[in-house]
Amino acid sequence: MTVTMVEVTAEQLRARRSVLTGQLPFDEAELHKRAVDEHTASPDEREIYNELVEIDFLLGE
Template sequence: MSGRCDLTVALVEITAEQLNQRREELLAALPFDEEELFKRAADDHTASPDEREIYNELVEIDFLLGK
C-alpha cells in the first residue's frame, strides 16, 4: 500500500433558475412568509425543526445566488 488516498469528487451543476425555483418551493411549503421564517429562525429561535431545515436551505441558496 502506497499510503496515497484517492478521492473522487462529484460536481453538480445547478443553474440560478433551478435555485430560484427550489427557493419558491420551500417558501410555498410555509404557512407564513419568508420574513416570519427568518424572524423565528434567526431572531427568536422559535423555529420548529422543519422550519429550521427550510431556513438553512434558504440561507445556502441565497449564498449560492450571491444574495
C-alpha cells in the same frame, strides 16, 4: 476519494427557493424571526431556513 460536482443553474435554484417558501404557512420575514431572532423555529422550519440561506449564498443575494 472521488469528488462529484453538481452543476445547478440559477433558474433551478430560484425554482427550489419557490418550492421551499411555498411550504411555509407564513412569509420569509416570519421565518427569519423564528429562526434567528426568537429561536422558536421547528426542525422543519429550520431546515427550510438553512436551505434558503444556502440558495441565497449561491445566487449571490
